[in-house]
Amino acid sequence: MTPKVSPGTCLLCRAPVTKQKALKHGMECLQASGWPTGKKPSLLIMIRGRDNKNYWLVVLARHDARLRDLDQLIRDVWVECCGHLSSFEIEGVIYESDAECSTDAMNAPLSHLVSPGSMFSYDYDFGSTTSLDLKVIGETPVAPLNALLGLIARNDRPVIPCDLCGGEAGFALDDPDGEIPRYYCRECLASAGCDPEYVGIIANSPRSGVCGYAEDPAAALPWYPPGWSADEIVPDELDDALDEIAFDDEIEIETSIAAVIQDIGPDIDAFVEAEKAAYGEEAACMAGESVMAFCTFMHALYGLTIDAWGALSVQRCLVDELSQNPVFPEDWPENAVPILCRFLTHMEASGRLTNASGLIAALEESEPAFQKAATSPEKSLALFRRILVKAQEAGIDTNDMDAFFNFTMREIVRMAGMDPDSEEVQKELSSLLADELLKSGADDLRAATILVQCTDFCNRFEDDTILDRCREIIRDIFDHPAAPLSRGDVVLWSAAIVYVACREANLIRSGRGGSSLTQDIGFFFGFERSSIQNKAKVLKKLLSGR
Template sequence: MVLARHDARLGDLDQLIRDVWVECCEHLSSFRIGGATYDSDAERFTNDMNVPLSHLIAPGSTFTYDYDFGSPTSLDLKVIGETSVAPRDGPLCLIARNDRPIIPCDLCGGEAELALNDFDEDFQHYYCRECLSSTEYDPDCVDLIANSPRNGVCGYAEDPETALHWYPPGWSADEIVPEEPGELLDEIPLDDETEVNAAMAAVIQDIGPDINEFVEAERAAYGEGIACMAGDTVMAFCTFMYIVYEVKIDAWDALSVQRCLVDELSQNPIFPEDWPENAVPILCRFLTHMEASGHLTNASELIAALKEAEPAFQKAATSPEKGQAIFKFILMKAEEAGVDTDDFDAFFNFAVRELVEMAGFDLDNEEVQKELSNLLEGRTPEALAGNIRAAMIFERCEDFCQRFPDNTILEHCRRIVRDLFDHPAAPLARGDAVLWSAAIVYAACQDEDLIRPGRGAPPLGQEISSFFGVERASIRNKVRAMRAFLPD
């Protein structure tokens, strides 16, 4: 419903209808009133829209509006009355409008919330959130169901900021369209587990017996430990190749196996200490086995590619950055669970359980419970403990560095943590983790000339001491000791 002032023109009404309901690509439009046509394009040899509404319509008048003559949207309009109330800030004001249309979900029949544009068929499908999550969709093709008669036509999407111009004072764009499509999509659970399970089932169906045969050969040649590692490594690698690169083993190529090794397999969240050095040899033997069984013909090419990428894989598998990324995720879950994240033992126990679950192990399985118990009783792989500890140390550095205008100090801290983590003496494994964080930040600030020697107690040094709750003398002593482990 639109309130019009006495001097409102037909062109004003055209603009309101465009801004609120129909505008998509600046198509032409026209009104038909009493047998006469008024076009938005004055060159169409018809009447233009620069004419007062009061000269054309009166209470009870009916007329029509068309937008886009190629894929037209037509509206029937009516003047319902006359009032002494007039818009305050312009010639027209929107004073009421329809509710958003209720459209059934294509799959379940419930109320749809999102429209999925199918540009190949020039058609829209409608889904509720749950049903959309079960489809393969491109987020860029998802829109809210528009409160418009042009919904689904010519890529129309609501523009609440533009429509707001015609609303009464006090309205906001968020009240017109409460959510963006991306906000709704963020709430749709990603069914990763279903995808992984489906991929694993496909791998098993394709080459499951061959994998079992290979694992048995590994057991006979290298023992139970390597056989278990081989089964996990091969299954994970094949699953990644199926999910990420969408190829079965007979279509593997050198580039994809290198990328899968470095980008995907290296991110295994929990592994035995000797896994990084054994993973590539296991995969090479697996490729030889699969070529012998007739599943591929380019094993030598793939083996060469894996060996070439092995150093990068080992670096990625054991890097502090990997631990930091995983740590941040686990830290968030620990805080949600009420775990005291300043208590390393409590957090470590929680983290190990999360890592075991992330690695795909069933925590209800008795064998998994036994191994987990061994981990928590002290027989923890040093690589795992080292990654978590380094990540915790860096996380505190990151918290402090939020006060700086750029990432210069943060990146310097990252380099120091990496150098300390890579040092053969493993200095980060010993001592107070908070003191390590304070010393790393202090050293980074010194190196960037923010803290200079011989100037007394600098304000930034005091700030570091206060933030970490550590005496400045202890920090300076730790910095001096730490520099012995850092490259010149």
């Protein structure tokens, strides 16, 4: 049940206010603010989350502010994540962002459409929609300072209890494998062992937890009155805590490696030598890396030395952790469990284990699940998405296959636990990058990039029908004799593939002006409708020639 009192803060004087008293307090503060008087009265607009009315804003809008200005404020403060379309509905009329018509509907002045007492609505993202209710709650002669619009009050950051200690949480774990998010305070987060990739700051927004939304205090700051800082909107200590998770994780792995070496380092070396004598150099290398990784995970996750290993812990470590090895030889998934079983037998023979047979039975029972997880397309896609995001953050042009390929190789080496800048690894990388057979993987890289882009767009649909068709199209043109994927902009290819899949599913209607989905595709991928349609025509010709 929504509480009757929704606490907030006056952004002018920083006094606590409630949603119910925000108008009266705001009017008094504006009169005392020394802000200029407008030529015409300014509007005071209350904006609330439709599904959770504890999220609210009070906005001061100058008489000549336009719908587009209000749309931008809402995006910057509350909802922007992927450049989705948005719309206002006022008295039954829809005003869409960048509507394809001679006059942009969002350019309409607010004062021509609403007045005190008017109620209207706003939707952002027509897939995973965030809906807001707006009401003009008053007017004042005071105008915003040096702007058309500005915030004057806002709800306080929501208080959500930590799942572990019951204190105030600051972080949410949105693990895709979990049904509901989990919440942690800073102290419990540090001890929870969460994957930093899925942890985010609890956003003060009705879009929290939707479509990867993350609060952007730098974008929100220009809409605040003078004197505020980004750190006051989203405290730096929350960002610092997220950084510490990743840093602590690296330290923990290094500590665990050292502990394993100290405990059974000589035994591992002896086992690797035995593998070399029996199976050769390459097999010994695979055995050493597999055993060292497994032992490190067992120590890092469970704090277990080898004499304390149990059937359940080795099964969980095998399926949940070792299977996520980012780079491995083609025959590794079928050899990893036999290697570990031989290692256990070796350790029992050396007197370090007494329960090898039970552990071996547990590993063999979980081998099918391990192989499935190790070779899962979803795992590969998730891994590549992480690399793609890092490349974009590093300013790598993903259309420059040489630069992108080199960056990807370095990231894979880093994920495998090696230092890509060490002299030994550098020599190995140089040798690999000079291999023409490996270079042919550039086309695979382009195809993977396109699939990730298509997948991210298709997340808005209720099922995988469109995504499955995108996969089929990518596979068909990847195998095309003309090798079309080796040329052109990968993002434009992605947009065209999604467009064709949606047209085939009758989600995009023919005719002048296209549809809102066409506009959404253009916004998401950053291309004009005409460019996407032209590329789609090329794509259709390629597909028809198969």
